[in-house]
Amino acid sequence: MKVSVAMATYNGENYIKQQIDSILSQLGSEDELIISDDHSSDRTASIIEGYMKEDPRVKLFMNDEKGVTSNFENAIKRTQNDIIFLSDQDDVWKPEKVQTVLSYYEKNPQVLMIMSDITVVDNELNPTIESFYAYRGSRAGVIKNIVKNSYIGCAMSFRKELKQQILPIPRNVPMHDMWIGLVADMKKAALLIPEKLIYYRRHNSTVTTVENNSTLKEKVIWRFQISTLLIKSYLKNR
Structure with missing residues (x-):
């Protein structure tokens, strides 16, 4: 199985080299690292371009819109x-x-999406939360993850067959990762594996958060919206 990595970037010059290095060392010659940049104003794009000169597996695209969800969608849609x-x-x-992760796909041909556990760390990679699963009570299930989302995109992967069902990502869902997890859940094709495979770095410039800081009104609205969208997606793709 050939691998695509879809990375979203925005003003990430401080840590992006460490992340790219940790990814490329695991990829084969036919794999690819697709990066979508959300119009960074720092050296992020030039750092990526430096990798592109040395490694044809690295490809950079600019996000036509603005924001985390559209940035990830731009990367995902360009994967091969x-x-x-x-x-x-x-x-x-x-x-x-x-x-x-690939070994789990090989053993579970019916699974479309896999998420691993992660260790949350600080700037210097010192653990602050040993297990995201334990912290969020993570498990698969549509109702469970509508009531309390436990999906986190940085630990996700999915088969290319899921692309046509998750794209375009609705702009009125809270986050892209929740949408991807729930679409896979609707097909009973989501698998959460116990291995902690990422050091999930939290720092002052982090765009996403471990915590959910939405108001009660916001939570009620997006739960209704995402439930409606999931039903429409299921009827369209069944």
Whole structure:
């Protein structure tokens, strides 16, 4: 199985080299790292271009819109290979991540999406939360993840067959990762594996958060919206 990594970047010059290095060391010659940049104003794009000069597997595209969801959608839609991994710009992948996940796909041909556990760390990669699963009570299930989302994109991967069902990502869902997880859940094709395969770095410039800081009104609205969207998606793709 050939691998595509879909990474979204925005002003990530401080940590992006460490993340790219941790990814490329695990990819084969026919794999690819697709990066969508959300109009960074720092050296992020030039750092990526430096990699592109040395490694044809690295490809950079600019996001036509603005925002996290559209940035990931732009990367995902440009992927070509069998298994698509999502990646943040400031984490570090453990050396066994890609092969561990691929082995689960080989053993579970019915599974469309796999998410691993992660270790939350600070700037210097010191653990602050040993297990995201334990922290969020992560498990698969449509109702469970509408009531309390436990999907996190940086730990996700999915088969290319899921692309046509998740794209375009609705702009009125809270986050892209919740949408991807729930679409896979609707098909009973989501698998959460116990291995901690990422150091998930949290720092002052982090775009996404571990916590959900939405108001009660916002939570009620998006739960209704995403439930409606999931029903429409299921009827369209069944």
